[in-house]
Amino acid sequence: MIHTSACDVLGIEHPVIQAGMAGHTNAELVAAVSNAGGLGILAGFRRSADALVQDVRRVRSLTDRPFGVNFVLHLLNEETFRAALAERIPVFSLYRGDPADAVAQAHAVGSLVIDQITTVAEAEYARAVGVDVLVAQGAEAGGHTGLLPLWNLLPEVVKVAGSRPVLAAGGIVDGQGLAAALSFGASGVLMGTRFLATPESPATPAHKQAILAAQLGDTVASPMLDILRGEEWPGIQVRTFRNPLTARWAGHEAELRSAVAEVRAEQERARAAGDDSLTIRLAGEGVARIHDLKPAGQIVRDTVAEAEQILQKLNSQID
Numbered sequence: 001m002i003h004t005s006a007c008d009v010l011g012i013e014h015p016v017i018q019a020g021m022a023g024h025t026n027a028e029l030v031a032a033v034s035n036a037g038g039l040g041i042l043a044g045f046r047r048s049a050d051a052l053v054q055d056v057r058r059v060r061s062l063t064d065r066p067f068g069v070n071f072v073l074h075l076l077n078e079e080t081f082r083a084a085l086a087e088r089i090p091v092f093s094l095y096r097g098d099p100a101d102a103v104a105q106a107h108a109v110g111s112l113v114i115d116q117i118t119t120v121a122e123a124e125y126a127r128a129v130g131v132d133v134l135v136a137q138g139a140e141a142g143g144h145t146g147l148l149p150l151w152n153l154l155p156e157v158v159k160v161a162g163s164r165p166v167l168a169a170g171g172i173v174d175g176q177g178l179a180a181a182l183s184f185g186a187s188g189v190l191m192g193t194r195f196l197a198t199p200e201s202p203a204t205p206a207h208k209q210a211i212l213a214a215q216l217g218d219t220v221a222s223p224m225l226d227i228l229r230g231e232e233w234p235g236i237q238v239r240t241f242r243n244p245l246t247a248r249w250a251g252h253e254a255e256l257r258s259a260v261a262e263v264r265a266e267q268e269r270a271r272a273a274g275d276d277s278l279t280i281r282l283a284g285e286g287v288a289r290i291h292d293l294k295p296a297g298q299i300v301r302d303t304v305a306e307a308e309q310i311l312q313k314l315n316s317q318i319d
């Protein structure tokens with residue numbers, strides 16, 4: 001049994017955390033992960049207070065285990081955040097922005113705080129303002145992500161975190177990733193893309209199918225999605241599947257800025273014609289190693305069992 005400081009701090013059995021993913025979580029997924037002994041996290045980003053509270057209450061009807069809600073702080077919906085405080089959710093998961101106020105408010109209602117960081121400076125700040133668990137998110141991650149590769153960022157964040165647990169995120173999909181993360185000093189893993197390929201996940205069937213069919217190198221990170229949305233995140237890129245739009249515009253962002261209306265119209269025309277080839281789908285670089293649609297609870301159990309086997313095998317090689 002793998003038991004780490006992340007398990008103690010978060011009150012969970014296994015150090016496997018499911019990422020809060022905007023538009024890609026629901027109560028069934030979150031409860032399945034928490035019921036299996038991991039920590040499920042609902043997305044709070046781009047959600048109304050009412051919708052979030054409904055989901056929080058549904059999670060509570062499905063599990064009595066800890067779970068979290070994720071917020072993107074630089075684009076925070078204050079009303080939704082206040083609703084989560086009022087619900088006294090067990091864990092707040094934060095990303096971007098300044099976490100100081102959010103940490104104080106969460107602690108004041110007895111909640112724990114996980115903060116996802118992409119640089120060592122952000123890790124230093126997170127520690128200074130009292131974040132309970134840090135997530136070192138590498139550039140391999142699906143969705144919005146920083147620029148540093150996980151296996152270079154992680155050990156530096158572990159040094160900065162001191163006694164606080166650090167979770168590794170970005171391209172991790174299995175027990176091999178968990179075993180590697182532990183060997184780099186992490187106390188667990190946070191996985192997003194792996195949990196999209198589950199029956200519980202609200203990802204579209206086409207998104208799930210794309211994950212199962214993916215080969216190494218099928219994702220690319222660039223700021224183009226945010227440019228198209230008219231909502232730039234400084235210092236951050238978005239990792240998505242490659243498609244004809246990324247082929248044309250990734251790396252040509254300056255040019256894209258003056259063609260946004262045209263590209264949006266092109267996407268709209270394709271959508272209206274039932275052609276989804278220009279749909280942008282988020283995914284991490286671990287997609288190439290996801291080969292099956294598996295229940296979320298099974299992913300938690302398999303990840304831990306596989307990591308245990310690997311660590312035992314490695315241990316047996318030491319005289």
Ligand SMILES: Cc1cc2nc3c(=O)[nH]c(=O)nc-3n(C[C@H](O)[C@H](O)[C@H](O)COP(=O)(O)O)c2cc1C
Nearest residue numbers: 019021022095141142143170171191192193282284
């Ligand atoms: C579809 C999708 C949506 C995401 N949305 C969010 C979000 O709303 N908030 C956030 O903090 N991170 C978000 N992320 C990033 C995850 O928190 C996490 O860092 C990432 O999934 C880890 O990499 P992996 O997908 O390779 O496991 C998202 C990731 C994906 C794949």
